[in-house]
Every structure is written in C-alpha cells, then in structure tokens.
Amino acid sequence: MRIIGRVLLGVFLLALLLGAVALWYVAHPNVPEYTPPQTLTLLPQWDQQARERYYYTPQGTQVKGLHYDWFTALRQPFSDERFAAPANLARYGFLIDPEQLKPQQPGAIDPNNPGNLPVGFSRHQDSANGPWYLDITCSACHTGELRYNGHAVRIDGGAAMHSIASTVPTLRGGAFGQAMGMSLLFTYALPWKFDAFAQDVLKTEHPSAADKQALRDGLKPVLKQVFGTAWNDWHRGLYPTEEGPGRADAFGRIANGVFGDHISADNYRVANAPVNYPQLWDIWKFDWVQWNGSAMQPMARNIGEALGVGATLGLLDSDGQPLLGDARYPASVRIDDLFRLEEDLHQLKPPTWPAELFGEIDLKRASQGRALFRENCQRCHGPHVKQPGDPDYLAPARVPEWRMSMIPTTVIGTDPTTADNIASHSYDLRPLKWQLDELQHMDVALYPEPKQALDLSKLSAAKGLAYITAFVEQRAYRDAGISPEQQQRMNGYGLKIGVRELAAYKARPLDGIWATPPFLHNGSVPNLFELLSPVDERESQFYVGSFDYDPTFAGYRTGKFPGGFLYRTSVTGNSNRGHEFRDGCRRDGVIGRALSPEERWALVEYLKVLGNPAYESRLSDVPTPPWTPGPTCG
Template structure:
C-alpha cells in the first residue's frame, strides 16, 4: 500500500526530531516565497502585480456618489478627506502606483459615463480582498474575506454628507474644493441643492438598509441588500423594503468560478460564461449599480438601461479563474507540524473529504466539486404536496412552526435564515409586472404581482445584460472567447495615463435597438439569448398548490412539457413534483473545497464561528460571543484573533441570523485528533 507523502515525511520528522531545523511541510507543487511590496506581503496565488492592480482598480459600474463631490467631502469626525476614512471601516488601504493615482482604497474606483460624468463606486475587490496579519506582518490575500464594515461605511458617508449640507462652515470649503475659488453664488446654490437632494435620498437608503442586528465587519446580507436595491430604489416602491437581517460571511473567491453553483445556498447556476455574467451583474446592482426598470418601449428596444460594465465583468471573471488559493506561509506564520498534519490527513479523508473535495494545487481543473448539505429532513420527502405545505409553513410562520407541526426536522442545524429569506421573500413588481425577460417568445416568464424577489432580480439582471450587449458590442466576443482572451491589463498603458473607467462604455441606453425591427436577430444575439433563456428566472407553476401560497406558486423552475392528451391533474402533479424537488434542493448550504481555508475566518455561512478549532467542537462548546474586525489571526486555533485591540465588534450568536449551530462533524473526535486535523487544514 502506497504511503501518503504526509505519513512518509511524518515518520522522517520523528527520526530527525533532534535536528535544529525542522523539515518543511510537503507542498504539491513548488510555491514561490512571499514577496513584500509597499510594506505588504503577497503570497503566490498565480497573479502578477499588474494583474492584481488592474483587478483592484477597474470599474464594474457601481455609482455611489459624484466623484468630485466624494473626493471633496470631509469626515466630520476627523476633519480629513472622507476617502482617507474608508480604511477606518475595515477596507484594505490602497497602495501607491500608476494604477491608483488618487490612492483610493482597494476596490473603490472611478466610473465614467459617456457624458463624462464621473462617479465614485465599488468593485468586488472591495469585499473580496483580505489583509491577514500574523507575527506583526500583514499579508494581502487576493480573493479573501474583507474586514470591511459595509453598514458602517454607508452610514458614515451619510453622516458626512449631512454634516456638509447642514453647516455653512462645512459647505463653503466643500464648494470651493468642488467648484474652485472663483465660483459664483449661483453655482454654489446649484451645488448645494444637488448635494441636499443626494443627502435626503442616501439617508433614506441607509435607514432602509439598517439591520435589526448589526452585521459588523466581514459580513453583509447580500440578498437582502440587492432585493431592497432593485425592488425599493430601482422600482421606487418603498413598501417593498425589508430590514436586511440575514447576514453572511463574504465567500472567498478562489475556486468560485469553477463551482457548478454559487451563493451559499447554491441558488444560481454557474456552468457557462453567461451564468457568471448574470451573477456578477446582480452583484453590481447590489452595490450601487443603477438600472432603469420600466417596460420596454417595443421589441426593438427590449432591455433595461443600466450602468453594468459587462466587458469588465467578463474580464474580471476570467482573471479569477486563474486565481489560486494561498498556501500557509511558514516563513511568516510559523511552520506546520508535519507529524500532526500526517495524522490529520487520514482524519480528513475519513471525516471531511466526502463533502469538502481536495483540489490538487499542481493540477489544472475546470470544476471545483461542491456538495449541498440539506438544512432539513422532510417528514414526507416523496410527497410533493406535503413538501409544498411544509414550505408554505416555513415561509409564512417560520421554521420553528414547521418543526412544531412535524412537517420537517432539523438536519444540518445551521442558521437557516439566509436560505429561507432568499426563497420566501415576495415583492410588488410595480411598473414591470407582466414583463418577461427574456421575452415570452424566447422562453421568458412574465413577472407576477407580487412575485418572488429572486424573480424580480433575475428579470432586472437579464434586462441589464441585454442592454449591455447593445451598448458594448465587444461584450459578446468577450463571452465567446472566455479566458482565452488577452489579459486586459496588457492593453492598458499603466502607469502612464491609464484610466480604468475608459475601458468600457457605460451609461444610459435610449436609442440602439437590440435587433432591427421585424428581424429576429443576428446569429450572435440569438446565441446570447438562447444561453440566457431559462438560466435565471424561476418560472411559475400552474399546478395545484396550497391556497394562498404565492411563494410556492412562483417558485417552480419550469412548467413541464406535456402532450395534448395529458390531463390537468397529471400536469399539476408533475409541476408540483418538480417544485418540491427544487425546494428541497435549495433549502441547503454549500460545502466547498477547503484549500486556503486558513485565510478565510470567520467560519460557517454567517461567520458565526471564530476559528477552525471551534468548527471541530460540538456547537454547545463554541464561543457564544467573540470579538472580530481585526486583520490579526490566531495562528494556533487558526481564525480571528479576538484578543486584538482592533477587534472591536462583538458577535453575539444569540441574535437572529447569528446562530453558530450546525457542522458538528468533528464532535466525535478526541481533542488530540482535532489538533491533528487542524494542522492538516493549514496545508490545503
């Protein structure tokens, strides 16, 4: 029997234990040593510094505030430019380079419309770039979890704007910075009125985005924020707002483009470039991207105007496909204990690998296997009507009520709020009720009123992507080329004169038809439409469902194809069975490969467990509360360093959405085995 490399080297370590220099842990492929740039340490993740800086500083279409206004804004707490306060909210500070002439924090960029209006916005790098500090040295991990506090940032920005419009002593120097010293009173008055209008609208947005339980750093209710943004702001229907109370930890991005499903509950397919574009366009709309939701004027203009920069999103996704996980840096964090890691490898294979696949770092892969772990056991899993009735109880009365009536029992045990909110929330669809994206003749399903928030978001995303295809002809070719396309940063002249916002057109859409009137469309457009059709929107079923259950009636993936001889009863039964299967599939959380997991604390989908050691404990023995928010990690238990002075946010697991239950697969291990498994996890 062939011994594993860990077992072999573990035995050698025992023989050489008297040596002054312990052997280094085995690596599947050679790993370049950490590199220090501008005081930060970067690990070998397969990206060059140019690739990294391009990714940090390229717009995706987010527009928070006029760029000149933002850069002129002062933080009333510090008296300094507000842009310098962003790292105070936990976001990674930018480094000096030609790619970032204004020294913006990582993932905060300028976006320029065709009319040359400049905006300040975010990219995915803001939330998925993490600084990790150990032994006094800070590593910048690409694709890792930010320590950013999104609510803290937007509420702080709102306070700074309000302080500026409510004090002439604050407004006058602001106006001088924006307009210049020779500005007229009329110009200042126009600026004041514009800033006051922004103050009112942004304050409303912040109020409506206030969770009942603070998220703190490293987390946000992504679905809740996106649903509110599209249904409340873009549709202008305030009654659609719900407090975003199901926060999740930001997922790490290496391997993510290779997973067949994305989101913690596997809600979105991720098998084609079109799937990825739709998912990323939805992310843009959730972080201040703009979309105009109104019924298309005619078949020739069948799309929604948006600021989504599709070509940049495709380029970013292609680059992420090349991102590799960070290998535990022995020179910075301390050497792995090979003997324990050798024993831990066997424990991993026996206890973990069935859910968390191992991705050999030295091999090329196109799929990162995942496993969906069901949240519930259904009392009658083969009875579609019983599953639909249980789901109706979950959505209308809550999970506890469904447990009480014994229609479900708890299986995995993790906090279910995120999965439940994603599937159950309904909204008024307002002006675009009855609009199908794509059009019905291409397989689209009209929105009902009310309808699932997920359906509304899907409708908005597909319409925005169609609009981007009109605005940017290169987008189609970028989608078809995939990651064989030239690296975008090679076509930019950095550092001299490089302007990320100039790479992709953007702005309003008003005249260009998707296809010529009376023509079905070019072959390329038909490819895009065919690829998008059916991949996003969840189509309603016409089957028999519990009375009054709008959520259930809206959730079915597709109406089954039936012959003209099929009875209505059989049709309803088939539709119900398909719907029940989909509900069971989505009431689950994703288990993914754990390469680089050491750099991704806190753990569980909602960030409720501070370190990997506690992930191996029974839930009853985990921390009921802990501090987080610091970049410092505990290299022993591997996770957030709650003792760090910078860890100021107290995570309370008793709050709704914050439960730390579930994942008790290490509960039966001895403590010695937990430490062995922990040491092996460092090597993934």
C-alpha cells in the same frame, strides 16, 4: 401659564440635548484606530498586473450618485481632516498599503487610484464628457488581510472585514455608510467646511458664488439619497440583525433595492440573514455558486453583484410607467470590465501558508490531519471533479468542472435563515408588465423546471432577479454591439442564467480556508479549531473587526478591543450551531463522530496546507479509516 412654558422649554432643551448626544455618537463612530503594519506581504496568487486590475477596474456602480472628486474632498464631521484619508478609511476596515500614508508626490500619483483610496475604490464615467462617479469594485468585499506580530498578509479574493453595506444609523456607529452620510451632512451644512470642499473640487482658492451654488445643488440630491435610504431602512425595520464587519445580507439588500425601491414599497422584506463575503479562488470551476448554490452563469452573477453594490437600473420611465420592449432595462453595469475581471479570476490561486510570518507547519501533525480529512471531510468538500459525459456536466467547455455538494439545512444544522429567506420571500412583479411567453424565451433556466405557470404576483427573489438580470444583460449587449457568439463567451461557457432555490448550503472545496475567518456562511465561528468542536465548546459571543490573526487556531483573535463589534450568536441569523462533530445520533447538525482535541489540532494543521503542493508532497502517508455514517436514531 408660566409653569407650562417652563415645562415646554425644559422638554425642548432635553430633546435638544438628547439630539446633540445622538448626533455626536452617530457622527463620531466607534471604530478601531488604525495602526499601520510594519510590512505588507503580497502572496503569489497571481501576477501584479492582474492584481491591479482586480483592485481598480470599475464595474459601473455608483454610491448614491457621489462623484469621485466629491468623495475625496469630503471633510470629517468634527475635524478638517478628509473623510477619504487612507488612515481614516482604514479604520472602517478598508485595506490600504502603509505606503499610502506618506504624502503623495505630484509625479507619483497612480492613474488607477488618483484619490489614493483603499483597495476596491475606483471611478468611472457613464459618458465621454460626464462626471467621474465613485465606483465600488468587487475587490472591496472580496479582499482580506491577516495581521500577526505587526506584519500583514494580503489575501486576494478573500473575505473583507468592513461594514460597507449597513445603512441604518445606530448610536454605536461604526458603519461606513453612516459615517460618510454624516460627513456629507456636515460638509454641506457648515459654511467653512463647504468652502474648503469647494476649493478642492473646483481647484481654485476663490471659487465664484455661481460655481459654489452649482456644486451645492449637485451635492443636494446625493445627500437626499443617502439619508432617504437610511430613513427608509430604519423606519421599516428592514435590517434588524446588525451586519457588523465582514458581513452583509447581500441577497436581501439587492431584493429590497430592486423590488422595493424601484417597483413598490409593498415589496420590501425584512433581511435578517447577513453572510460572510465568500472567497473567490476556484469559483470559475464551480457548477453552482452563492452560499445556497442558487446561480451558475458568471456574467449574471457579476451583474447581480454590481446592481447590489449600486449600479443604476431603470425599470420605470419618468412617469412611473414600466419600460417595455427594447427600452428595458438600462443599467450602468460595465459588461466589458465585468468580463475582464472574471477572466482574471481564472488566474487567482488559493493563498499559500506564509511560514516565514506565521510559523512552520508541523508535518507529522499535518500528515495525521490529511488522513482525518479524508475520513471526515472529503465526502462533502471534495473537490468532486466531473467527468466528460456526466449527465449533469453544465459547461463541457469548462475543464475542470467541480460538482458542489449541497447539504440540506436539516442535515448540516447551521443557521437556516439565509436559505429560508431566499426560498420563501416572494414579490409582486406585475407592475413591470412582463408576459409569460416572453419570459420563456429569455436566457434563463429554472431548476427544476416549474410544472405550473409562473405567478408574477408572488415571484421568488431568485427568479425575479434572474429575469431582471437577463433583461439588463440583453440590453447591455445590444447597446455595446456584442455579437451573439461573443455573448456566449462573455456569459461564461455559453451557460444560461440558472436558478435554484434550495434549503441547503454549499460545501465548497477547502483550499486556502485557513485565510478566510470567521467561518460558516454567517461568520458565527471565529476559528477552525472551534469549527471542529462541539457547539457547547464554541464561543457564544465574541468581538470582530480586528485583523489580528491567531495562526495556531487559524482565525481572528476575538477578545474585546476598542471599537470592536460584539457578535452575539443568540441573534436571529447569527446562530453558531451545526456542522458539529459529536458522538451520538447523526441529526440536528451532528455530521460526524467526536474528534479528540489532538485530532482537531491535526486537522487544523492540514487545513493550513490543503492544496499546496509544496507541503502536500512532504507529508507522510497515514492510513485513512473508512467513513462511517453513524446512528441516525430515527
């Protein structure tokens, strides 16, 4: 018996040691140290007022019910430093101004950003006297930054380089949600941390026991939600492909959140197709948006984005029964703010090459590149401007309207997982008690119009989210007293909530593309030069998470660095194949002839100034060879 006891004690101590090691790694994330740039340049993409609104206008999201002042008062797990300190959040890839590192003076606190938080962190109240909730705005994921020789260039509307979405704990660490959860746990569990937290939140050095208990009671459900989500996502294996910095499986996550969390656990689906955060300039002109061209109404797109980031949504009542009639579906989305943000995006211009920081453009090489672009790229990337009277002109009031070229995955050859998941995953929405005849009167247009009645037992994600969004939109407008005429304007040109499910990806116009690495929808190609190269000349694995920019190759530097995330193109959803220029048969992702290294350099040089009149007017005319389709080889 004594031997058995010693063995059990040894097993217990070993388990305790392993648990302590795991806790250390989970709570001590492997993320880069933040080194502030010497200068921060804001490009003339729009005026400062629009920029401020974009950064800090709330959209109605909640981070698991976390209050704004709770977030700003959290302590880091292994220090007394605040988790929300600008330098700490910058380690996770969130963007700050170096000026934010200086101590805040009481009279200099920004009312739009009282917590001195990074771009995209805001707050809102759901009622006049309710708490202020932490709100993550669209700018958190759609603002980029490039750094070179100690200087930084902000890219408004560009691609973020953080890992805000990831919820699954890993020993490597590095995800914002994982780190925040550990800060919540340590703050809640350790008396000295909770005392400091309570003093900050309650704004007194000696809070009463009753006030501290009420605060603890309020924090408990937030902690339960954070760790409940992490457990659910981990033990179900929902996100096997690590997203890493700059990516999220946005469509898969919102589908799991809406159909799995709210309706039935049977609706959870594996989401293994992370995508880059796409750039936002010019999107108001696009006839169809999203990587797979699946949506068209601006308001519905923005409501869906807000739901995906954490806006509350009620599908069932407190007894678990479906909400019916006018009771459907209350949500915390702020439609007035979403409309204001969408209107501001009409002002957003593509970024212009900052020659004073990145070096001057080689005009001779760029001129050659323009001719090569017209020969090899313009056929897909346009822009293809519709003409009034065109049969597919979706919104006559929108001028201009650009037709997006949708390239089948079998042609473009890039990783099909994203498009396949959206097109093939289906969900059982019968518990919501929808009636088919009422769906026919919703503000939803399915392309193509289905020939058979919808089967609510296996409805696609795109269709299901479209109808839920329509109900949310309808309820929000009604609650706000918005007239039908104003609703049409706020929706965006009177457009319906359009739905398409194509096994294809959008070839968007390329103004400002130089500022949006890494490339392809899944971020599998680190720079423009490699994107124009054969697949066997592309890196099969590289590090991401650094903001260091290489102006020659037009992409992030990819060498190993402390805290970097290793991107492996062999992982499901991460393939770097396709969009290939190579001699031979035009199939399996080969879309054009081989480009010599000099031709690739010329194209890269032109892509740095595409759409920039100040440079385009200085380029010389070079004859453009005709585009040739090349052999298909059966």
